Amino acid sequence: MTPPSIPFPPASSETQLVIRHDSLAALVAATPHREPEDNDLRCLATGVYFESRGEPLDGQLAVANVILNRASSGRFASSACAVLTQPGQFSFVRRGVIPSPSTSAAWRAAVAVARIAREEQWHSPAPGALFFHARHVSPGWARPVVARLGNHIFYR
Template sequence: MTVLQRAATIAAMSFALAGLIGTSSPGLATEIDRGTVIASPIVTPVTPLAPTFGPARPVVQPIPTAAAPVEAAGTAFDSLDAAVAAQDAAIADDALRCLAGAIYFEAKGEPLSGQLAVADVIINRTKSGRFPEDVCGVVKQHGQFSFVHGGSIPSIDSNRAGYRTAIAVAKVALRAAWENPATDALFFHARQVAPGWGMIKVAAIGNHIFYR
């Protein structure tokens, strides 16, 4: 084999060897492509900042208003005469009618304080638990008032001045518009009689003496 032939043979063998290597082993570029992992970028969530609307405003408290004045529970009078004079003569219900009738028949000739004391005796009885609980029941109770006949109060002329006064006194008593002149009294009798009651005397007004 000549030198030229030997050179050709070596060249052919080198070419064949190169082809074998190219088909059996990946190239460097291929190795890099297969081994490279492209990671997704990590996104860190950002907490949004609270919106700012400028400096905080002070809380304004409402200014309390003055309370409305409370009206007095009743009209104040300078005297019993004024309290009686301020009442009208209208009769609104049976309680007023019964009380006015008792005042008229028992004390129409008495001073206003004496008439009011008689009215208060009747009202006190309604609250005592020892007598009927309503005014008419007390006035008409058997054996208590001599002017009552058969459980009825005699009719009265409404134009009489004494009766109109009795109505006004009854209103003062029912409305507690004047202080009771015979506190807590439950009984009374005329001065000219002496029943010998073993009770506590609380007042002597006009022609009557009052007890409890």
Template sequence: MSLFARAASFAAVTLCAGLLLGTTTPGFAQEVPSAHVSTLNALALPQVPMTPTAPDSEATQTKIQPAVVQTVQSLPQSAPAVADDQDDDDYDTLADAVADQSGALDDAEMRCLAAGVFFESKGEPLAGQLAVAKTIINRTKSGRFPKSICAVLTQAGQFSFVRGGTVPTAEGRAGWQTAVAVAKVAARDLWEGTADNALYFHARRVAPSWRATKIAAIGNHVFYR
């Protein structure tokens, strides 16, 4: 290398070293106003709108709680509730059931049933009166006779106390209130008798040649199925 080239290289190295020292030494650093720096940063960075977030929002406060399994002991089974009227229809005797019925009537069918009991079995034991009432009711359900009590009584040739197809009244006569009470006991099925499935009956003083099955004899009547 020539002397001239060496001198040029040395000058270049010296100049570069001086520039480096000027930029790194605090005494040579240029002070740039802060306003200008903010402006430059604003221009250099993209502007993204900021959405305010509530510091106590549900998103930041939500925490996953560990599952808690509670052991519930089975409670002792209590006794079933007993209705207050459970024993309303339980009677010790037929007489108790009859005595518990009111004498009021507001139904034509019940009036006919009470008339049948009265005219066919007044003065009979309560069991005999009940059997008469049950026989009349059974006929309405059998399919062999009319479906209403009044029609069963007024059927031709069946009950001798019926005249002209009309059921007579016995209201106000002795024994009527008992007949009403017995009719209600039978209609409500409040007492089981020995002739509950009877369809026919006759007085003991007669002996019809029936082929029906005899099921009971109560008071002055014999009952058949």
């Protein structure tokens, strides 16, 4: 009896080369900039941009993961856009309207971080976090702290 053959995927222009990076900064830098091709990725990047554009990349990634974690939790809306527009959740959203970010290096980084988070290319620095706030705010939450990154504190 001959062993079953194991098919190998054909080489094509669609085959992606996976490159390991030593740092999140290297991965962000290596992510080619393309404007988001779908509205949910645009919303995710916009959330990163407005909530954390001045923060270290790990803090930006943690913000992206909070938005994604909420969308998949069943406790919040089920898309990044809907998570952002839930009343009282994100201070940059006014009356349910998500503003447009300016095209800049910070926007390009936010788009890269959003792609990396959505494609799970880097481990979350705040695993399981569903909430965060700036350090200067004291909401009095009795939630477990997951991480302190840059100017934000992340909670489960």
